Amino acid sequence: MPAHLPLLRADCAACFGLCCVALPFARSADFAHDKPAGKPCANLRADHACGIHTDLRAKGYAGCTVYDCFGAGQRVSQVTFGGRDWRTGGEAHARLMFEVFPVVRRLHELLRYVTEALALDAARPLHPELRRALEETERLAAQRPEELAVLDPAAHWHEVAELLLRASESAREGRQQSRDRRGADLAGAQLKGADLRGVSLRGACLIAADLTGADLRHADLIGADLRGADLTDADLTGALFLTQPQVNAARGGPGTRLPGSVVRPVHWAASR
Known part of the structure; x- marks a missing residue:
């Protein structure tokens, strides 16, 4: 960082x-x-x-x-x-x-x-x-x-x-960047365990999406709406442009792996 x-x-x-x-x-x-x-x-x-x-x-x-x-x-x-x-x-x-x-x-x-x-x-x-x-x-x-x-x-x-x-x-580059989901409407999407490494999710709507166990390493999340998205056990190591407000708006747990640029929300533990 x-x-x-x-x-x-x-x-x-x-x-x-x-x-x-x-x-x-x-x-x-x-x-x-x-x-x-x-x-x-x-x-x-x-x-x-x-x-x-x-x-x-x-x-x-x-x-x-x-x-x-x-x-x-x-x-x-x-x-x-x-x-x-x-x-x-x-x-x-x-x-x-x-x-x-x-x-x-x-x-x-x-x-x-x-x-x-x-x-x-x-x-x-x-x-x-x-x-x-x-x-x-x-x-x-x-x-x-x-x-x-x-x-x-x-x-x-x-x-x-x-x-x-x-x-x-x-x-x-070389991390599935051809899979472009910029601006995609993925509200409520069932993405449990999905391989989203290096995918562009810029501006995507991921409200209440099930991302439990998903692999989001090096995914571009700038502007993505993560309100209510379930990041339990998801791997966001190296995720690009992930901000604290996005993490705070999502749900997660002790198994959620985050980049060093953000901290684990206190309310995550209380909501489990």
Whole structure:
């Protein structure tokens, strides 16, 4: 795992609870109540900590346990806005902070992918381009709040996505990369024990799919929807672009083998 990758994970203690305020959520199986964007969650304490953090799933807030800002929260809080929180900065300050947060979160997610691609030996010929992409993404994320608020990162994302695809193809060469399931609708699919080594599952819908015992080594999982997918005893060693939110949204157990870039969710043990 790249040395600075942990910086691209949420540090809630250094954040002003931005995901609990800036983002909206609708009452569903993931959230017990509706909440509009810009309104603090009823469970957010005055110190910006969650009042039910250890009981989120039991109290109907499973959606919170699968979210990760890739470090954008602490950056916006402590760097972009210099440690001045939304509670004390005034209405305009708060509104600007809430507009900036999702933009920086999107850029930090991209930083996460490019950082991983730079760690791939097979993609070494692409490293100069990847380093330039990393520098440009960081430059965009480091802009002033007023610049970030009007930034549309979509064009930059599209450009870098093509580079990440090339890195993926290099890493998966000789590993069944011809089996392309990009964007496939595999919701609820019975894939128990399936050989998915090196398969591209970019953007695939794997909601509630049965992947128990499946071999997903070196599969490309960027953007794949793993909500409720059963990864019990699955092997994801070397899986490409697998993120913590994807793992958190899936189900698994002690036999699930994960790449070093993610950690085993605490709630996996509780759900078995």
